[in-house]
Amino acid sequence: MSILLALLLLLAAVTGTGIVLVREPRRQVFAIAVNGLVLTLLFLALQAPDVALSELAVGTVVVPLLFLVAIASVRTSRAGEDA
């Protein structure tokens, strides 16, 4: 295992733990995106470019976007009820 792979695996573990430790939902979305980016690089280093492309598109664009929209929708409707 090369140093690059070891480093990327370590980064994946660190960013994955980061998602759990960040408790604020909006920041958590960006933590997920960062983890997705690290996983993309890891898959690329493991010579799986097809999986890397899927991960890049789904993990760093689609999933964070849908989460952000869901969070925005929940927050604003709650604020409206309070008012």
Next chain:
Amino acid sequence: MSLRLRLILLALSALVLVPGFGSVIGHIPGFGSEIPAYGELINRIGPAERQVANMVSAINFDIRGLDTLGEEFMLLAAIAGTVVLLRGQRGTDTADTAIRLPGRPLVPRAEAVTLVCRIFGPLIAVFGLYIVLHATVTPGGGFQGGVILASGTMLIYLGEGYAGWRRSVLSGWLDAMEGGGALVFTLCGLGPMLVGAAFMENLLPLGIYKDMLSGGLILIENLGVALAVTGGFTQLFLEFMEETREPAAGEDTPSE
């Protein structure tokens, strides 16, 4: 269940599971040590019998094409379910305004954002099409290209705003693309049966190895998947973005 009880349960189950877990870890092959037999077989028959350079496409669309057809319908069902759950009056009018937290300032869109989106939007669309068309040659394919194309449409929202985005991305077209893509894939499976071949048998001319138009039926299946994924994911974005609009007057907001 008290914390103490949980810890005891954890310790007990660890006692049972850890030895097995340890022995499995001890027996897994070394990292990247050997290529399994199946991989070698695929590497041999992919170029020889299908003229395909991207083995992942050869597996997904030809050797295990039936599995991908199943996934295709899984995607269709998942997106249809989301649309049924989220469809409502809210956000269907292009002039609907965004809901916002009271007291938060409304920042106008900078011209630079519009410019960047107008430059990169078409580039991303071209890149997505490139990924779709070169499925049998380079990494990627219908799914990856489709997701890239779908996320490219979000740049229209970012650059032109909700109204402009809704005017250019039409829901009816997306439905047709999604269903039509799945239909193309299904017909690719049933078509060969008309001439007496097996389901999804690759009867089309295979082309030249490493050429864009290689792989025969794989290319058409791939276009079907690209259509379905582009339509499906854009539809997903559309339904979710509608939820960020101000609810229409008189519409019941769900109480949860």
